[in-house]
Amino acid sequence: MxxxxxxxxxxxxxxxxxxxxxxxxxxxxxxxxxxxxxxxxxxxxxxxxxxxxIDAIPALKYVAIETDAARMGACTRQCDIQHDDVLAAAVPLLRQALAHVGHVQTRNRGTAGGSLVHADPSAELPLTAQVLEARMVLRSHSDTRTLPAASFFEGAMTTAVRPDECVVEIQWPVWREKKTGSAFTEISRRHGDFAIVAAAAQVAVDDDARCTRAAFGIGGAAPTPAAFPDLAKRLVGTRLEKETLRDVAHDAAATLEPGSDIHASAGYRRHLAGVLAARVLQSAYDAARAAR
Ligand SMILES: Cc1cc2nc3c(=O)[nH]c(=O)nc-3n(C[C@H](O)[C@H](O)[C@H](O)COP(=O)(O)OP(=O)(O)OC[C@H]3O[C@@H](n4cnc5c(N)ncnc54)[C@H](O)[C@@H]3O)c2cc1C
Structure with missing residues (x-):
């Protein structure tokens, strides 16, 4: 067409x-x-x-890594984010998420800002933004404002960006904990398809393998990707024992109201949400324990 x-x-x-x-x-x-x-x-x-x-505006294409945040211009291409080793060391979840976004050809053109503003409920970068509590800088002809991910995503394919605003920068928090690990996983019909359900997590541990900080979220099971900061707090101080993990993942899935479509029923999506949340948390925890 x-x-x-x-x-x-x-x-x-x-x-x-x-x-x-x-x-x-x-x-x-x-x-x-x-x-x-x-x-x-x-x-x-x-x-x-x-x-x-806006694709040819040089001021919208950069990556700057600072102590607490990696800042990037909204038109930074997904392929450039994926192949930036310094960025991957600072915010590993970005590279892990992008491995699931479309195809080489779409990542060669697609931008970080475009994916966030498009706000597909199954998209990987919006989920990453929710989990890491990214912040988006919005400019209009008269104003500049910064929105946290929690108020940026308003519904399926709907954000708080006004018609007269341009997202100019995305700020991804950098966790400074030495032993930090992250993981991203999803179920889709074919690799490169939008996820039926996706899950992402980041965990930090101390030298005793106890969790000191955790964040996780689920995409594709609600109108916006969901993060669970309160449930993640229940993991702090634990070694993510099986029962704790199962309960936290179950409680997260229970808050979701997924829809049904030709790809999956609501019940299957909720089931996947619990399974994948537990799986990414375990993987992130294992990666954190192995980190030096
Ligand atoms: C075959 C195929 C498979 C795909 N698979 C996936 C997938 O698995 N996962 C996934 O997440 N995505 C997938 N996508 C979508 C792709 O990742 C897009 O790159 C992304 O969703 C949009 O980025 P873009 O830069 O191309 O934005 P555009 O298409 O140019 O714009 C998208 C929207 O964002 C607005 N916009 C763009 N930039 C700004 C800005 N700076 N400020 C304000 N508004 C802005 C536009 O007005 C538009 O409404 C797929 C696409 C294709 C074609």
Whole structure:
């Protein structure tokens, strides 16, 4: 299918992009890698009158690793994130998550910001953002604001980004604990397909193998990816004994209200959520214990 007709403008700077979207309002859409927007236009699910291309703005493509956070420009490509060894050492979950995102070809074009704003409930980067409590910096022609992931994702394919705003930066917290491990897993029909259910976790332990910090979340089983900071606290001080792990994963799955579709029933999704949550927590814990 072909897209409906549209006007096209390529912005040279963030300021120019913000001026364009302020001028055209709801009738304009930013385009970054085009890996979600173009198919949606081809299926006529979206009919923007204007596409404002932000992919050539140098100020939206960078990775800067600081003490407590790895900052990246919103148009940093998924392939560049995946292959950045320094970033993988600081925020290992990003590389683990991206291994499940689409295909080499889609990661070569797709951007971090585009994936977060597209906000597919099964998408891997939004789940990673929820688990790590990433922060998104949003710019409009008149304002800059920063939103934590918990208030950024509002529903399926819906975020708090206003039509006149551009995500300019994503800040991924860096855990400074020496013995930290993380893990990402998902069940999908074929590798590269969107997940039926996905789970991600990060765990830190002390020299005695006791958990000092934990975070985990589940994607694909609710309108937005879900993180469980309160349940994760129950793991602190434990060695993630089997029963504790089973109870925490079960309680997390029980809070979810998954939908049914041709790929999986709600019951199967909830079951997977519990199984995968326990599995990633165990893997993250094992990785943390093995870390030097
Ligand atoms: C065959 C195929 C398989 C795929 N499989 C997966 C998968 O398994 N997992 C997965 O997560 N994704 C998957 N995707 C989607 C892909 O990862 C996209 O790259 C990603 O969802 C969107 O990134 P993009 O840069 O291409 O954004 P675009 O398509 O350009 O934009 C997506 C949306 O974000 C908005 N937007 C983009 N950048 C900004 C910004 N900086 N500020 C404000 N709004 C912005 C656009 O207006 C649009 O609404 C797949 C895509 C294809 C074609």
């Amino acid at each position: 072909k897209s409906p007709p549209f006007e096209y403008a390529r912005a040279a700077s963030i300021e120019e992009a913000c001026a364009f979207i302020a001028q055209h309002g709801d009738d304009a859409k930013l385009i970054a890698g085009g890996q979600s927007l173009v198919p949606m236009m081809a299926f006529r699910l979206l009919r923007p009158g204007w596409l404002i291309d």
